Every structure is written in C-alpha cells, then in structure tokens.
Amino acid sequence: MIGPGIGSWPARRARMNPATVALCTDDEELTYAELAVRVEHTAARLRELGVSAGTRVAYLGPNSIDTWVCFFATARAGGIFVSLNIRLAAPEIGYMLADSGSHVLVHGPECAELATASDPAEHGVAHVLPAADLRPSSRPEAAVGSPMPAPIAEEDPVELDDPVLILYTSGTTGRPKGAVLTHGNLTWNTVNQLAHVDVLSTDVALCVAPLFHVTGLGQVSMPTLLKGGAVVVVPKFEAGGFLALIVRRRATCFSAVPTMLQMMCEHPDWESADLSSLRYVIYGGSPIAEEVAQAWLDRGVVVQQGYGMTEASPGVFMALPDGASSRPVSAGVPHFFTDVRLDAEGEPVAGPGRGELLVRGPHVFAGYWNRPEETAQVLDKGWYRSGDVLRIEDDGWAYVVDRVKDMIISGGENIYPAEVEAAIAELADVSAAAVVGVPDQTWGEVGCAYVVLRSGADLDEIALRAHLEQRLARYKIPRYVEMCDELPRNATGKVLRSVLREQARQDHPSAH
Template identity: 90%
Template sequence: MNPATVALGTEHEELTYAELAARVEHTATRLRELGVSAGTRVAYLGPNSIDTWVCFFATARAGGIFVSLNIRLAPPEIGYMLADSGSHVLVHGPECAELATAAEPTEHGVAHVLPAADLRPSSRPESAAGSPLLDPIDAQDPVELDDPVLILYTSGTTGRPKGAVLTHANITWNTVNQLAHIDVLSTDVALCVAPLFHVTGLGQVSMPTLLKGGTVVVVPKFDAGGFLALIARRRATCFSAVPTMLQMLCEHPDWESADLSSLRYVIYGGSSIAEDVAQAWLDRGIVLQQGYGMTEAAPGVFMALPRGALARPVSAGVPHFFTDVRLEVDGEVVPGPGPGELLVRGPNVFAGYWNRPEETAQVLAEGWYRSGDVVRIEDDGWAYVVDRVKDLIISGGENIYPAEVEAAITELADVTAAAVVAVPDPKWGEVGCAYVVLGAGADLDEIALRAHLEQRLARYKIPRYVELCDDLPRNATGKVLRSVLREQARHDHPTPH
C-alpha cells in the first residue's frame, strides 16, 4: 500500500491513503470529544461520500459502533432505528439535513446531531507521504476482533426492522473471502455505487480494494448515462450492482458507444438477472459474476467463478473460501447435492440482532445461520437459489417484508385486514400489490391510503398496486393464503412485455 496513492475519490475531492489516515484520526478525536467510546453508537445518514467512509473508519477507530441509515426511509422509520440502536450521535450529509431534522433525533435519545462537515479538519493537512499527520488519539480503547463495529437494519418479518450486528472479524473475514475469490489488485479502480447503508456497498468490492491499496471512487447517486461515462473517464476496473442497475445501463442510449474496456469484473446480486440483460453484457465481453449472500453474512456466501460463470449464467456460484454451507431437508442436515434450506457458518456470520436475543436464537444455532432460502447444490458444487422466504419482496435490490407494510396499512381505523404480495415487474424485478379489506361504512380511498403510507414508509416499500376487496382468502385456521393472492395479483396486473 502506497501512502501517496489515492484511496478515496469523488468528482470533486480525493484523499490519498496518508490523507485518509489523518482525516480518520481527526474525526475519531472529534467523536471522542462528543462522548464516543467503546460500544457507543454513531449513526450516519447520507448518500455515498468520502465523509461516509471517514465516519465509518473513525467510529471504529474510537471503539464505537457505526449505524448506517437508509436515506430512502421515511422520518418515522429513521427515528425508530435511532431509538432502537440507542445512537448517541447522528451525523448527516448536507443532502439529508431536512430528513435528519424530521426524524426528531433528540426525541429518540440522540445527544448530538451534526452535519458531516463539522467533523472535517479546518484545513487540509499537509505532510510527506507516509508520515503521521496527526498524533494518535489519546486513551484509545483496545478493539478486539469480536467487538461490534457495524449495525445494519434489515426489514423485519414481524413488521419492525431489526439491527444486524457485524463485528470487526465479520468485516475482515468477508474481505479475505473476497480476496480469495477474486484477483483484486493494488492498481484497481473500484466504483462504489451500491449504497453504503447496504452491506454490499461496503463489503463486495470497496473494502477488498482498499485493503489491497487500490482506489475507490465514491458515487453518491446512480445515473446510467453518467455512470457509463464515469467508467470510461476513471478507467474503472470493477463495481458491484443490483440487476436493475445493470439493466438500466445496457438499455441506455450510450451503451453501445460506451468505453467499457477497462472493466475486469462486475459483481451483482440481490435477485436474479434477466437473460437478455446478461447477454447484453456478455456481448460486450464482460462476464458478470453473480453473488449470493445476506446482511447477516457480511454479506458473501456464494459467488460465481469467472471461468465457470459463462456456462452457468444463473448460478450463484460456489461457497466462499472461509464459509461453510450445508442444507437441511425435513429436519435432517445433508451436505448436498440437491435442494434444501441453506445453513451458513463462518467467521463472516454476524453476532446476532441488536437487543433481540429471541429472534437471534431463531436463526442462529451453534454458529449456523438459518437463511430461510432453498438452495440447490449441483454435483460440481455450484449453487442455484431455488426459492426464498415466500413473503419477501425484492424490488430493485431492496428487501421489502410485507408484514411491515401491512402493519402500517392496518394502523388506519377504516382497515380491518391487509395483505401485500409480490408482482413481477420488468424494471424492478418485483413490486408490491396490497389487498385491503375495509370495515363497514368506511370511506377510505386509495389516495388517502397512499398519503398515510408516505408518512410512515420509504417510497420503495409502498405497494405499486392497491386493491380494495371484501375479504382475504384464508385457510381453515384463518391464515391468509398468500399463494392465492400472488396468483390473483399476477392475473390482475400481468407483466408487460
């Protein structure tokens, strides 16, 4: 690692590794002055930026736990996460000042709310490359590998998001897994476009590149045309994305003329990719490597190998080097081949859900994480995701749990029952369709319902379609038959071609 190499860059700013070290040290000192020490939670609300990275590293340097918040959430959702995590400090980017205020952080126990600019040094430090620019912070608490470093909130199956706790070891071993799987180079230029409030943005490309001493170009917002131009301008070698982004890129008018010759690898995950999209990238000489994982695994579990991805375009690949997998079929554990519920174990598997021992115990036993996904492993060891938790909706790479949306809908006094199911969508993969039962004499309409949801949920969670109905199909025990509703939704809203 060369201290003079650019570590992080944007269109307007660059930091070498020496300057990054100085900036992190300065920010860690400021955080300590605000009362951050071992275990203190520091929340961050903002799009991808150099400030995001600096605050993450500085929080870890001070012994704290970084709470990365999704900027697409509604103020009440953010307020809940601030309270649930017990965040002591909230740092926000300039784009999220209003959102931070609307979340009422002080009402949720946050002691300090400040813009990210307040944590920057007053002037850019200057020093010979490789020499320390600031004295290390005093009274540094020792940090162990098993100490928590990051809380990422995942949509809750019971209607409330829960914070997945990742340790220093989880992040480190996921990075090592990536390096064992991919030839990351010190000369790589990685585009960090996947949001840093998702574990993919942090773990799949950016952290491995930084560990090898390469350059990470931070992209605050995805725009297909601008991103294609950025690849050429920066001579980017790699990035990670969700299928929706890859589709937008290959459908853009600049696609055919874009210079993609510098790309060495592109990783995608979150949902399957359409065959025509994959073919469009193959036609440009670029093999897409599908990865499969989850926040609870920091995130990598499987990833396709370049030499086999072309022949297996829909496979999630093979297990990461330091990750163990096994399948459970009818209560019995089998190594494969064949289908079964996927269990995952390894040093990258999370420590549990923040302050939720019962929910942690439901999915984590003797180090094995129960994914809820059905995976088929072939004789050659390559895996295919067969099915997943039926209720989950994946829209544009974002996970949506119907229970959370249904809970918000049924807050309305006019609503007696609600069920949300997935409908295929050519752009986003899936969108939600809500079936809503109103009480006698209710005059609630779709406009009022949407207005209610917009105050409580992120926009991507609000169902694309709303159907008012007399009742929901149920079985003999009263359980909603979601399979029937899914078929009905596909009939009511067929996928356009």
C-alpha cells in the same frame, strides 16, 4: 479540484503507498496518508462528543468521502457505526435511532431536513451535527512516503469479536431489526472476497452501491482499500452518467444490483461506451434476467453473481470468473471460509439437491441488536438459517429457487410484507391487508397490496398511499393496491399468500 493523482491512475504504483489515492469524488480526493490523518482527527472529535467503546454513532447521508471517514473513525474510537437508509421516512429513522440507542447522529447536507424530521433528541440522541463539522479546518497534507500518523488521542482497543456496525433489515414482525456485525465479520468477508476475486492494488473501484447496505461496504470497496487500490465514491446512480464514469475513470470494477445492470444495457449509450477497462463486475440482491447477464458477457465484461445477506457480512456464494459465462444466472460456489448446508424439512440434504440454506463461518453476524429471541430463531449452534431455498447442482454451483420468508426484493431493496401491512393496518377503515410480490421487468419484484375495508368505510387508494408516504420509504409502498371483500385463508385463519401471489400475477400481467 481534482489533483494530479487521479489523472495518473493508469500508471499508479502498485502495492500499498501512502501517496496514492484511496478515496475520491469529482470534487475531492484523499490519499491513504491523508485518509489516515482525517480518520484520526474525526475519531478524536467523536471522543470529545462522548464516543467510546460500544457507543453508537448513526450516519444519514448518501455515499461520500465523509461517510467512509465517519465509519472508519467510529471504529477507530471503539464505537459502533449505525448506517441509516436515506430512502426511509422520518418515523422509520426515528425508530432506528431509538432502537440502536445512538448517541450521535451525523448527516450529510442532503439529509439535514430528514435528520431534523426524525426527532433525534426525542429518541435519545445527544448530538446532531453535519458531517462537515467533523472535517479538519484545513486539508491535511502528508509527505510522500511518510509513516502513518500517531493517534491524536488515546483510543479504546478493539478485538475481532467486538461489534463495529449495525445495519437494519426489515423485520418479519413489522419492525426492522439491527444486524450486528463485528470487526471480525467484516475482516473475514474481505478475506473471502480476496480469495474469490483477483483484487489488485492498481484497481479503480466505483463505489455506487449504497453504504447503508452491506454490499456497498463489503463486496468491492473494502477489498480494494485493503489492497491499496482507489475507490471512486458515487453518491447516486444514473445509468448514462455511470456509463460515462466507467469510461472517464477507466474503472476496473464495481458492484451493483441487477436493476442497475439492466438500466445500463438498455441505455442509448450502452453500445458506444468503452467498457474495456472493466476486469469484473459483481452483482446480487435479486435474481437477474439471463438476457441482462448475457448482454454484459457479450461486451466482454466478467459479471459474477453473488448471493448473501446482511447477516453474513454479506458474502456466501459467488460465481467464479471461469464458468460464469456458461452459468449466467447461477449464484456460484461458496466462499473459501464459508460452510454451507441444505435442510429439507429439517433433514440435511446429502450431496446435490435443494433445501433451505444454512450458513456458518467467521463472517456470520453476532446477532440482532437487543433481540435475543429473534437471534435464537435464526442461529442454531453457529448455523444461520437463511430462509432461502437453494438448489446445488452436481458441479457445486448454486441457484436461488425460492424464499421460505415472504420477503419481496425490489431493485435490490428488501421489503417485508409484515412491515407494510402493519402500516396499512393503522388506518381505522382497514379490516385486513396482505402484501405480496409480483414480478416486474424493471425492478425484479414490486409489491401488490390486497386490502379489505370495514363496513361503511370510504377509504380510497389515494388516501391509503398518502398515509403510507408518511410512514414508509417510497420503495416499500406497493405499486398496486387492490380493494377486496376478503383475503383467502386456510382453516386456521392464516392468509394464503401463494393464492394471492397467483392472483397478483393475473391482475397485473403487464408487470412480468
């Protein structure tokens, strides 16, 4: 049941206070003192399972208090938290368990079947356990104003350069790769957020962005926790329910992808929902329609677009509260402790202009897990090559123009065509395949697959989709499948994706 602390949030005491609520759901709440005890208990339990400096602990489950506790406890024990996307298929989860060398797999009750189907033992995982097994036998009680508890067990000390988190990003070569973020990366991203946004100890933040994405951790929730605010953990997004939650909790902030914002402003409850408690909303992950941003601005909500990537923990640019309303689709200006530059065909762009974005700063990642060659391809003397083309205007505000990479962003999820194409190519009837993005009014982009069959093959779309459903997350499966005689190629045989993108627009005009 919900305790008295939540009902009194509008009058919460400012500043860090061990007795104030840190994390809560509709069924549970933890004060900061209770959270500290719970983390110490879980860290000690992980140590019993063999977790020490550098040990990987994988977690598979929707947003929950258990997710946060396991994350903090893994870090407390010196380990590395591997946050797994619950929307992936079992073979994808198995690959990540093996690639990361995870020693422990913790799962939420909703993902028990998926955890088993991923064959963790086959992939080297020594311990698989429900998140509930890491909880204390009884709820920890802490006296109001009591000091932080002493550690239950000796823990390995960590430095800012030590890795703490592995998040998998879809790979351009068909295999996801683990981006390694350090304690320092997450710390500096949080500092950047605090410098850019007026986070308060009285804030009530809704944590709805998934914690297996860096945005869920870094853009609102961790800065709020650092300031001593309250974070309401939301396991699943549903537009009407989320609008009601804003009202019920008197929420002050949250982060989301544009698709979520669009779904809410198109919901029947949009006009009647009381949004007056919201001080700011951060969104990013894909371009936003100007009318969606304007709909929120018209309701008096400060919406700030952010731009970043997993490899930057993630923040690089963010709109300022003053100026966002007149530039509703701008990604804003660089964070305080972030260096950026634009390159055009290998030459730096002097002043305003457009080019590939390079990023440098203490929040830029350490590299890809066990991928030195791929790390070297994107890190040049500390500068991370984003693969995105940005335009920076005379006033310093940035706009995302295009992608050097072929990545598709659908509802805030990154989809790399090479990964989908590799899965399609497993079918013996397939001669060649190419996947491109086509604009979509709801999801921003969706995939369109052009497939060439071998002579005499009788593969149909239903069989192709059934094959992909066994290998890929549903959001990666192309919305459209077109069987064709050949793919457009240049003189060297490279697929002309620009031609296919235009063809996809013509084939599916209703999508945009």
